[in-house]
Amino acid sequence: MFLILALIAGWTAIVVSLSPWVGTWPVLVQAIFYLVAGIIWIAPLKPLLRWMELGTWRR
Template structure:
């Protein structure tokens, strides 16, 4: 009978990465909300574009962060 390989010990990077992701979302939300009074004076279509871009752009730092959580390196 062969033995199954032991599971590797859990990494601290995953909980730390989850905390960083939640912090990133919270900080980004605070920034967008702080700008909302200023953005509210813009025409509605310009506001829509702003909020669409603001809703997508926060995802950009996630790829290196997720790579670090999984592999322990920031770059491929």
């Protein structure tokens, strides 16, 4: 559970640290960036949740 929270906090810190540059982009490009950034963090979470449920990294 703490690893999930650390993953979310770390990803949030990365995205927030990029906000000064992203804020200068056109609004549509910003929306696409934040949409992609909001989806990308799920990729490393999926294997972690599988490991928590099954106790193994493989199916």
